[in-house]
Amino acid sequence: MKRKSSFLSSALFTIAVLTPTAYATNGTLTGQIGVQVIISEGCTVGNNTSSGTVNEWGSINFGTYADLSNIINGSVIGSDGANTVTVTCTSGLSPTLKLDGGLNETSSLRSMISGSTKIPYRLYSNSSYSSEIAVNGSIALTADGTAQNIPIYGRILPADQTSTAPSSGTYTDTVTATLSW
Template sequence: MKTNKLVLISSAIVAVMTSAASASELRGDVDVLLEIGQGCAINGIAAAGVNKFGTVDFGEQSNLALFIDAESTRSGSAGGLELTCNTSLAYAVSLDDGVNALAGQRRVSRGGLDYVQYELYQDAARSVRWGQGPEARALTGTGAAQALTIYGRVLAGQATPAAGNYVDTVRMTIAW
């Protein structure tokens, strides 16, 4: 009899607790949203404005009789440029002629005193000039990082100017 009373009391307590718990519940849904906007990032940089993407460094040279070739490297670290754009997003990458250009010819300069002609290309064979408009590189995003290499060449047969550091700045624009 004691056992029956104990079971009966335990059952009553559980029933009261269950009804008390369900009486104090409130349920609802939480929506989780994510909007993916169209766009691209280069080397992980997606900021608007002017960014430093990389460098084409021809190194130290003492003679310009032959072609001198170089490839782009990522700014601030080893490796090449990487461009990530939304899957199926059509975009174009263009390069202007640089701040020292003359009549469409790219040139590095030693402070405006001397110049050395060079060119930038889309391909390793250095046969497709990389520029603006019809010379821009048309691509389609994959959603993953895509290697983006700029192939540079100092044009052969130029007179070798005075020693010093020669620089130019070329603006890269990614448009979609």
Template structure:
């Protein structure tokens, strides 16, 4: 056998043995979190996977001879909306389950209905039309602001006689930014 081949074989045999030295190896792990622009609703709850943002309760009345007003109230008070600065959030309210011809109605278990309107101000002068965005840009200051909905039942113009019973409707409210 050639002497240079024997030396190479002995050298290679030494490489297959166990490690003779101890040591350590350090590395870095990057950590990050991204907060995207968006809005948060507080004072609401979730039921069956659906956000519950409050109730517009007109109360109990014996007739419709007077104006009846209501304001949304959430589980823990008024609904609070807080959006990232720089956004232009808007609120849209659909027509409800029983609307007809652009008018929202509450309906009882029979067939009677009570017409009502939704407003964005306490004076009830800024009517919220179905599916028409309402500017809620004050919510984009980074601070939580209250965004109540105001309702009104007007005694004139009711198209059906009111029967005793509970009248209800469900509105879908969407916050977009």
């Protein structure tokens, strides 16, 4: 009988050692998690939208007029239709914004078109319309980490027109803006 008791004790001991019990003690482990962000030099454009692969940085809407016998002014407005487009560049960069001739450039003037009729217009980098942005010209921007308005103003001049009473219609153009740093 001693043999059964010894065998039974040995079996119970093996089960007790190999089976976790509700009497295990609680513990605590401490570890570390690395956290990182890399801020690279660069620029971003604010108050814009994108459609597919095209970034839309705003628009100039000159309004509705019966003729072009007077100077007509406008400025770039962002995608919300009320505020300007902004550029923010990290400090230490030398950013520039280059503007091409648009889709309908003629004789170094940008032009809006409806059918075959064109309305030439000019772009400026200041609100006094004294610094014209030539076709493929650029404007320097500030790089100090704060958002700044993109300074683009449009003007339709009667002297640039072949007719100050063009056909009625909606005249459009698209200028490609390239931000470099």
